[in-house]
Amino acid sequence: xxxxxxxxxxxxxxxxxxxxxxxxPRLVAATIIFAGGFFVALLVRRAIQRFLAWLxxxxxxxxxxxxxxxxxxxxxxxxxxxxxxxxxxxxxxxxVSAVDTLQFEPFQGLVAEFFRFVPRFLLALLxxxxxxxxxxxLWRATLLASVNAGLPGARMLxxxxxxxxxxxxxxxALEQLGLATAVxxxxxxxxxxxxxxxxxxxxxxxxxxxxxxxxxxQLHAKRERDADAAxxx
Amino acid sequence: MESDSALxxxxxxxxxxxGQADILVGLPTLNNAATxxxxxxxxxxxxxxDFPRLRTVLINSDAGSxxxxxxxxxxxxxTDAGMVQTSHALRTIHRVVAPYHGLPGKxxxxxxxxAAGELMQAKVxxxxxxxxxxxxxxxxxxxxxxxxxxxxxxxxxxxxxxxRDGVLITQLVRxxxxxLYGVALDEPLGAEFACSGRFSSHCLEQDIWSHEAARFAIxxxxxxxxxxxxxVVGQLWRPAITTAGARTTLREAVRQVVLSLVExxxxxxxxxxxxxxxxxxRNWGTDPVVLPDAATWDYQALGEQARHDLLEIKPLxxxxxxxxxCARLMDDGPGVSARLDDELWVRSVYAFAIxxxxxxxxxxxxxxxxxxxxxxRASAFMSHTASDTPAIMQEKLNSLCETFLRLKPAxxxxxxxxx
Numbered sequence: 001x002x003x004x005x006x007x008x009x010x011x012x013x014x015x016x017x018x019x020x021x022x023x024x025p026r027l028v029a030a031t032i033i034f035a036g037g038f039f040v041a042l043l044v045r046r047a048i049q050r051f052l053a054w055l056x057x058x059x060x061x062x063x064x065x066x067x068x069x070x071x072x073x074x075x076x077x078x079x080x081x082x083x084x085x086x087x088x089x090x091x092x093x094x095x096v097s098a099v100d101t102l103q104f105e106p107f108q109g110l111v112a113e114f115f116r117f118v119p120r121f122l123l124a125l126l127x128x129x130x131x132x133x134x135x136x137x138l139w140r141a142t143l144l145a146s147v148n149a150g151l152p153g154a155r156m157l158x159x160x161x162x163x164x165x166x167x168x169x170x171x172x173a174l175e176q177l178g179l180a181t182a183v184x185x186x187x188x189x190x191x192x193x194x195x196x197x198x199x200x201x202x203x204x205x206x207x208x209x210x211x212x213x214x215x216x217x218q219l220h221a222k223r224e225r226d227a228d229a230a231x232x233x
Numbered sequence: 234m235e236s237d238s239a240l241x242x243x244x245x246x247x248x249x250x251x252g253q254a255d256i257l258v259g260l261p262t263l264n265n266a267a268t269x270x271x272x273x274x275x276x277x278x279x280x281x282x283d284f285p286r287l288r289t290v291l292i293n294s295d296a297g298s299x300x301x302x303x304x305x306x307x308x309x310x311x312t313d314a315g316m317v318q319t320s321h322a323l324r325t326i327h328r329v330v331a332p333y334h335g336l337p338g339k340x341x342x343x344x345x346x347x348a349a350g351e352l353m354q355a356k357v358x359x360x361x362x363x364x365x366x367x368x369x370x371x372x373x374x375x376x377x378x379x380x381x382x383x384x385x386x387x388x389x390x391x392x393x394x395x396x397r398d399g400v401l402i403t404q405l406v407r408x409x410x411x412x413l414y415g416v417a418l419d420e421p422l423g424a425e426f427a428c429s430g431r432f433s434s435h436c437l438e439q440d441i442w443s444h445e446a447a448r449f450a451i452x453x454x455x456x457x458x459x460x461x462x463x464x465v466v467g468q469l470w471r472p473a474i475t476t477a478g479a480r481t482t483l484r485e486a487v488r489q490v491v492l493s494l495v496e497x498x499x500x501x502x503x504x505x506x507x508x509x510x511x512x513x514x515r516n517w518g519t520d521p522v523v524l525p526d527a528a529t530w531d532y533q534a535l536g537e538q539a540r541h542d543l544l545e546i547k548p549l550x551x552x553x554x555x556x557x558x559c560a561r562l563m564d565d566g567p568g569v570s571a572r573l574d575d576e577l578w579v580r581s582v583y584a585f586a587i588x589x590x591x592x593x594x595x596x597x598x599x600x601x602x603x604x605x606x607x608x609x610r611a612s613a614f615m616s617h618t619a620s621d622t623p624a625i626m627q628e629k630l631n632s633l634c635e636t637f638l639r640l641k642p643a644x645x646x647x648x649x650x651x652x
Contacts, residue, residue: 143545147605155548231528
């Protein structure tokens with residue numbers, strides 16, 4: 001009986017020792033990958049930042065209005081932000097590799113999954129950035145055009161357009177990531193439909209007379225606003 | 234090469250038939266049937282009476298008139314029926330009427346005239362405004378003589394204006410050009426001018442003709458190009474022009490003027506960044522002295538509109554103007570008693586100039602954003618000088634020019650920073 005217990009213990013110890021001997025090199029390798037990945041990611045980050053500075057990315061960012069948007073959102077400059085995103089993608093790639101090296105059953109295939117996810121993530125970021133840029137541009141253009149045309153509520157109109165475009169950008173980005181696609185799309189469709197229907201009912205039925213009056217005023221105001229330039233030239 | 238590409242085959246054929254010319258008068262037209270015959274007669278009178286020994290040609294460059302303007306020019310008799318002609322040209326006076334090809338607008342018309350001038354080796358090129366004051370021969374001759382005598386290479390008209398007239402010129406274009414280019418040019422946007430063949434050939438070699446903004450920036454660009462490239466520039470007193478019948482709205486006019494200014498500032502930055510002081514230009518002709526009546530317009534309504542628009546676009550202005558400037562602009566304005574003093578106005582103008590340099594916002598958007606600020610300034614100036622005599626108003630306009638000049642170093646410093 002005692003001998004059997006001893007054998008079991010020895011067997012268990014041997015298994016543990018074998019597993020340990022097998023695990024330790026993987027752990028060391030994973031640690032090296034983890035730490036090395038950090039330094040590699042740091043180097044890549046610096047290289048990217050310098051390369052973007054050399055390319056004049058901040059100037060482009062200023063030109064398209066992204067800098068102003070980032071500043072308002074308390075975010076770093078475009079150069080720093082892109083470098084930071086690249087840093088995290090690279091380091092997370094190394095972390096995933098490190099975890100994969102450990103060969104834990106639940107994390108098997110993580111690397112392949114990660115590298116399938118990265119392009120989608122980058123595309124989602126691009127879609128999001130485009131959404132912000134287009135939203136910002138349309139906001140500016142609509143505000144100026146509405147003010148020039150003498151439309152009432154120019155700020156509200158342009159602001160609503162910006163929110164709508166950015167919301168579409170966010171929904172498209174989430175769809176790209178495959179996160180709760182059905183819920184997000186349904187919620188967006190319902191909200192957008194409800195908004196449009198509400199506006200249509202409010203403007204067409206509830207405010208029919210007001211709408212008529214408003215349009216007449218606008219036509220009249222437009223004529224008044226388009227003052228002749230002659231006395232100014 | 235420039236001449237060839239700017240001239241249609243039909244026009245080229247006509248010009249070759251004419252041969253060389255000493256004086257070329259260009260007449261760009263677009264639906265000017267009401268006034269163009271008088272101008273054509275004046276040109277012919279000028280050629281016949283004052284330059285009978287020279288080779289002369291009148292070229293009408295029409296933008297596609299639908300009121301029969303080209304036919305009127307083609308068929309116009311050289312004199313009034315009741316007028317006795319006392320002198321005759323010794324050479325044939327040529328008259329070429331041709332629609333131009335390319336984008337519609339004065340830019341293409343001028344390019345056609347310049348290219349024709351180069352082809353015909355014209356020594357004097359005059360461009361007339363078909364709705365302008367050149368309705369008698371003397372008005373044409375006085376444009377030709379200083380160039381023909383090689384006393385000057387670019388002759389710009391100047392007009393005796395009431396200080397309440399031409400607010401966009403007196404509040405923005407004139408003081409800005411004066412301060413930046415260091416020359417007391419009165420009318421940077423005039424439609425008429427005369428220049429030497431050398432200057433027109435120089436202009437043809439520049440790449441301005443392909444610029445989108447040049448469609449309406451060409452008048453200003455010609456003047457500033459002459460200044461920046463150190464051609465001898467002079468001014469000629471002309472009779473007051475009527476302000477009635479402008480073909481554009483105020484906002485569109487402000488937009489076009491801003492785009493024109495930006496085009497010139499960019500093209501000549503190496504010149505104006507170093508220009509200093511203000512030099513007077515030599516003048517020809519006689520100052521009419523008598524002030525014409527000022528046009529009346531509702532400046533209070535314009536001020537109210539400007540105030541409303543400024544509040545609406547406040548978030549956009551905050552991106553362009555420094556915080557203290559924007560705050561002052563917003564605090565300063567409301568109501569009929571709006572001040573918008575000289576310094577605030579000039580700082581705003583220079584802030585927009587810097588914004589065009591930074592490139593954060595498109596030039597077109599900046600021009601649209603600038604319109605309400607101008608409208609407000611125009612309203613404020615008119616309102617605060619309502620009871621002033623013309624002499625006092627003129628002093629205020631001169632003082633504004635001084636402010637533009639005084640604050641120029643700040644603009645130069647910021648513009649010069651390498652972005």
